[in-house]
Amino acid sequence: MxxxxxxxxxxxxxxxxxxxxxxxxxxxxRAPVRPDTRARIExxxxxxxxxxxxxxxxxxxxRTWTVGxxxxxxxxxxxxxxxxxxQRTLQARNFSLFICDGQLDPAVQEAELTRFLELRVxxxxxxxxxxxxxxxxPFVEAGIPVEPAELFEPDEGGPRDRRAGxxxxxxxxxxxxxxxxxxxxxxxxxxxxxxxxxxxRLESIARARDEHGVRGAVHVVPIGDPADCAPRLRAxxxxxxxxxxxxxxxxxxxxxxLGAVQELGLAIPEDVxxxxxxxxxxxxxxxxxxxxxxYDYHEEGETLAxxxxxxxxxxxxxxxxxxxxxxxxxxxxxxxxxx
Amino acid sequence: MxxxxxxxxxxxxxxxxxxxxxxxxxxxxRAPVRPDTRARIExxxxxxxxxxxxxxxxxxxxRTWTVGxxxxxxxxxxxxxxxxxxQRTLQARNFSLFICDGQLDPAVQEAELTRFLELRVxxxxxxxxxxxxxxxxPFVEAGIPVEPAELFEPDEGGPRDRRAGxxxxxxxxxxxxxxxxxxxxxxxxxxxxxxxxxxxRLESIARARDEHGVRGAVHVVPIGDPADCAPRLRAxxxxxxxxxxxxxxxxxxxxxxLGAVQELGLAIPEDVxxxxxxxxxxxxxxxxxxxxxxYDYHEEGETLAxxxxxxxxxxxxxxxxxxxxxxxxxxxxxxxxxx
DNA sequence: CTGAAAGCGCTTACAG
DNA sequence: CTGAAAGCGCTTACAG
Numbered sequence: 001m002x003x004x005x006x007x008x009x010x011x012x013x014x015x016x017x018x019x020x021x022x023x024x025x026x027x028x029x030r031a032p033v034r035p036d037t038r039a040r041i042e043x044x045x046x047x048x049x050x051x052x053x054x055x056x057x058x059x060x061x062x063r064t065w066t067v068g069x070x071x072x073x074x075x076x077x078x079x080x081x082x083x084x085x086x087q088r089t090l091q092a093r094n095f096s097l098f099i100c101d102g103q104l105d106p107a108v109q110e111a112e113l114t115r116f117l118e119l120r121v122x123x124x125x126x127x128x129x130x131x132x133x134x135x136x137x138p139f140v141e142a143g144i145p146v147e148p149a150e151l152f153e154p155d156e157g158g159p160r161d162r163r164a165g166x167x168x169x170x171x172x173x174x175x176x177x178x179x180x181x182x183x184x185x186x187x188x189x190x191x192x193x194x195x196x197x198x199x200x201r202l203e204s205i206a207r208a209r210d211e212h213g214v215r216g217a218v219h220v221v222p223i224g225d226p227a228d229c230a231p232r233l234r235a236x237x238x239x240x241x242x243x244x245x246x247x248x249x250x251x252x253x254x255x256x257x258l259g260a261v262q263e264l265g266l267a268i269p270e271d272v273x274x275x276x277x278x279x280x281x282x283x284x285x286x287x288x289x290x291x292x293x294x295y296d297y298h299e300e301g302e303t304l305a306x307x308x309x310x311x312x313x314x315x316x317x318x319x320x321x322x323x324x325x326x327x328x329x330x331x332x333x334x335x336x337x338x339x
Numbered sequence: 340m341x342x343x344x345x346x347x348x349x350x351x352x353x354x355x356x357x358x359x360x361x362x363x364x365x366x367x368x369r370a371p372v373r374p375d376t377r378a379r380i381e382x383x384x385x386x387x388x389x390x391x392x393x394x395x396x397x398x399x400x401x402r403t404w405t406v407g408x409x410x411x412x413x414x415x416x417x418x419x420x421x422x423x424x425x426q427r428t429l430q431a432r433n434f435s436l437f438i439c440d441g442q443l444d445p446a447v448q449e450a451e452l453t454r455f456l457e458l459r460v461x462x463x464x465x466x467x468x469x470x471x472x473x474x475x476x477p478f479v480e481a482g483i484p485v486e487p488a489e490l491f492e493p494d495e496g497g498p499r500d501r502r503a504g505x506x507x508x509x510x511x512x513x514x515x516x517x518x519x520x521x522x523x524x525x526x527x528x529x530x531x532x533x534x535x536x537x538x539x540r541l542e543s544i545a546r547a548r549d550e551h552g553v554r555g556a557v558h559v560v561p562i563g564d565p566a567d568c569a570p571r572l573r574a575x576x577x578x579x580x581x582x583x584x585x586x587x588x589x590x591x592x593x594x595x596x597l598g599a600v601q602e603l604g605l606a607i608p609e610d611v612x613x614x615x616x617x618x619x620x621x622x623x624x625x626x627x628x629x630x631x632x633x634y635d636y637h638e639e640g641e642t643l644a645x646x647x648x649x650x651x652x653x654x655x656x657x658x659x660x661x662x663x664x665x666x667x668x669x670x671x672x673x674x675x676x677x678x
Numbered sequence: 679c680t681g682a683a684a685g686c687g688c689t690t691a692c693a694g
Numbered sequence: 695c696t697g698a699a700a701g702c703g704c705t706t707a708c709a710g
Contacts, residue, residue: 004482056703143343259624285598395687
């Protein structure tokens with residue numbers, strides 16, 4: 001590689017005619033330093049364009065002021081929202097983030113977690129952590145707090161209750177007169193379709209069905225490859241109990257499902273009603289505007305970050321417990337109608 | 340913070356009954372080591388779950404094996420594509436990435452660039468770099484190669500020619516019979532609307548107009564806030580030379596523009612033709628499917644990464660020069676029609 | 679208020 | 695093939 005030259009703290013000390021430790025003190029704003037020596041040092045810092053080495057700093061201080069965030073899929077707009085929520089909260093407390101794009105690939109995610117370990121992140125925020133249990137052990141062992149998203153506890157009415165939205169959506173559909181519905185879920189190599197989250201979603205369906213005395217079918221359609229979506233849908237519509245309403249089981253599923261509906265030339269909501277998962281500018285600008293199950297990912301990011309800060313001893317407990325209940329909700333727009 | 344415990348190389352050495360330097364050697368696969376001592380060391384490494392400290396490693400070796408990527412807006416799917424292209428190429432050569440979300444905010448971007456400097460990235464990949472010229476100087480001075488995207492040289496037929504797509508799009512529109520068109524561009528705090536890229540896009544329009552002998556208006560509509568989109572469009576349609584075709588000037592603009600069209604209750608393509616910028620699953624699944632100017636961001640990411648590797652002395656020149664010409668293209672789908 | 683010294687966890691010549 | 699030593703650029707008690 002081309003030789004890079006980096007100014008060191010010693011350079012600054014020499015230029016300012018002081019001892020390196022004094023430079024360190026003004027850098028860290030610690031201890032009293034005489035105004036004029038401080039000024040001299042700051043001038044030298046600027047003049048030499050000095051940028052302290054993070055490596056040296058964290059090696060010496062045993063702190064990295066860094067948190068790792070593992071996102072299963074950066075191309076998912078909901079995850080970006082989540083990330084920004086976390087970033088906002090953490091940066092306010094002087095932490096910076098290492099962001100990792102999981103690319104929906106467990107191997108990639110494993111490699112990145114190892115990198116986080118080597119980078120000595122002080123905390124970790126992960127989503128879909130149920131798929132990573134084994135990989136998170138080293139963090140726990142090393143005493144690094146891990147804050148997992150989407151690990152809600154429906155039975156205990158946990159803080160991240162994600163049933164409200166589905167429940168409202170299905171009540172809405174059954175009230176409209178739908179009988180047979182299909183939920184398209186993302187079946188990933190790294191996750192069982194019947195995750196806890198999914199299971200609770202299905203419970204919501206069951207509850208709404210009972211309430212409306214409906215006996216229709218609930219098709220659960222696992223999709224690995226977006227291209228499978230159209231054929232699966234076609235088969236479903238040709239079979240018994242053909243669904244009149246199609247639900248995206250999670251945020252990844254929305255676009256592929258819409259693509260399939262498009263490919264089959266179905267009108268929305270005349271031929272089929274659609275409930276999307278995850279609100280975004282695209283969902284609102286779609287034609288017709290999509291009825292969605294909306295979840296505040298930004299807030300979830302902030303919440304997890306706050307909890308992490310508490311566990312790191314960098315924030316009072318109150319801040320985190322003030323947050324907590326982030327239910328999802330159903331937004332009716334134009335894609336759902338009487339079958 | 341809760342105390343974290345990290346295993347050190349010395350711990351491994353002790354456990355394996357060898358000198359630390361020997362452990363270092365097997366870690367780095369350097370120098371000959373006797374198979375049985377290697378085995379003993381590897382066993383100890385695994386048993387203790389040793390993960391070398393990146394800080395210590397890069398401090399001692401003066402290498403970080405790290406490249407910074409500054410994306411103006413992580414919520415932009417095109418940028419994610421770009422990122423993955425770069426990541427793929429760089430990881431193949433043992434580099435890892437520090438990803439930064441610019442959040443469309445110059446202040447954020449400046450802060451992150453400073454962090455990259457402290458992190459001692461060995462290279463930098465940025466997009467929209469024309470807005471950052473001042474901020475990139477420290478990198479250049481330090482001898483850190485910077486690879487800028489979207490800094491094409493239209494006059495010289497440079498490697499990243501982005502005129503072909505616009506030209507094709509406008510020829511298409513004028514051939515259909517459109518006379519007055521409007522280009523919606525993202526006016527950002529950190530960038531002049533008339534960027535080099537935009538200027539060349541306007542040149543494409545002029546050329547297509549001349550070819551078709553059209554004398555109609557070309558409205559250029561700078562939008563800062565998505566909410567401004569609908570009122571601006573309404574005014575435009577009520578005024579003289581009302582456009583019959585609306586073009587998104589860049590990838591950020593597409594969704595806001597569609598939202599505005601939706602809000603005004605305009606039919607696509609009956610009332611207005613739409614040309615979107617940037618292809619994605621959403622664009623293809625839209626109703627009607629959107630005619631788009633498509634650009635291969637993944638390839639662009641790979642190209643920039645390859646060039647960077649050459650400059651870092653980590654790849655032969657041939658690899659990078661084999662790449663280069665990545666023109667954009669126009670994809671006609673259902674959102675453009677006779678006015 | 680400032681300096682001198684030891685040490686953080688590695689790598690890398692240099693001996694042997 | 696392996697060990698002992700110095701050093702990377704900082705921070706942090708400890709003196710003064």
